[in-house]
Amino acid sequence: MGDLQERRIQVVRDHMRLEIEHDWEGVLATFEHPRYDINDGAAVFEGREEVLRYFAASRTPFPDQANEVIAIAADGDSVLVELWLTGTHLGPLQRGGKTFEPTGKKFRVRAMASFEFKPSSDKIVCERPYIDMGTIDRALGLT
Numbered sequence: 001m002g003d004l005q006e007r008r009i010q011v012v013r014d015h016m017r018l019e020i021e022h023d024w025e026g027v028l029a030t031f032e033h034p035r036y037d038i039n040d041g042a043a044v045f046e047g048r049e050e051v052l053r054y055f056a057a058s059r060t061p062f063p064d065q066a067n068e069v070i071a072i073a074a075d076g077d078s079v080l081v082e083l084w085l086t087g088t089h090l091g092p093l094q095r096g097g098k099t100f101e102p103t104g105k106k107f108r109v110r111a112m113a114s115f116e117f118k119p120s121s122d123k124i125v126c127e128r129p130y131i132d133m134g135t136i137d138r139a140l141g142l143t
Contacts, residue, residue: 004120004122005074005079006074007122008074008079008115008117008122009072009073009074009079011030011079011115011122011123011124012072012079012081012115012124013069013072014026014030015027015030015115015124015127016067016069016081016083018030019055019065019067020065020066020067022055022059024052024055027055028048028051028052030123030124031123031124031125032118032121032123032124032125033047033125034046034047034048034050034051035047035051035125035126035127036051036054036126036127036128036129037126037127037128038128038129038131039129039130039131039133040128040130057094060091060092060093061087061089061090061091061092061093061094061100061102062087062088062089062090062091062093063088063090063091064086064087064088064090065085065086065087066085066086066087067083067084067085067086067111068083068084068086069081069082069083070082070083070084070110077116077117077118077119078114078115078116078117079114079115079117080112080113080114080115081112081113081114081115082110082111082112083110083111083112083113084108084109084110084111085107085108085109085110085111085131086106086107086108087106087107088104088105088106088107089102089103089104089105089106089107089140090102090104093140093142095133095137095142100140100142103140103141103142105139105140105141106139107135107136107139107140108139109131109132109135109136109139111129111130111131111132112129112130113127113128113129113130114127114128115127115128116128
């Protein structure tokens with residue numbers, strides 16, 4: 001593996017750790033331009049303000065949201081991660097125009113994320129997480 005791929009893997013590890021720590025400025029600094037594309041276009045957050053709104057919206061119901069890397073690999077201008085996504089439903093959750101009050105229940109779901117990088121750079125241009133929201137909703141007893 002080359003030096004650039006090793007740096008990119010480290011950037012992704014740092015990015016994921018900073019998300020757990022709620023260090024949003026640190027997370028934003030890992031991007032060339034902040035962009036999250038959730039579940040292949042189901043929700044796209046583009047630019048600093050939208051990404052900060054995404055962080056607030058996703059951490060309000062799950063303030064302890066975390067990730068545990070299962071596997072990580074670099075390929076071309078991408079880093080691919082298989083992970084466990086975990087959290088506890090401790091705040092109001094918005095789904096499909098409904099608000100679900102906190103259940104106190106935990107979830108742990110397997111997920112994937114691809115991190116796309118600017119060519120010849122260790123700056124992220126897009127994070128694409130793939131998460132089965134239905135599995136989370138079932139774990140919380142919402143369906």
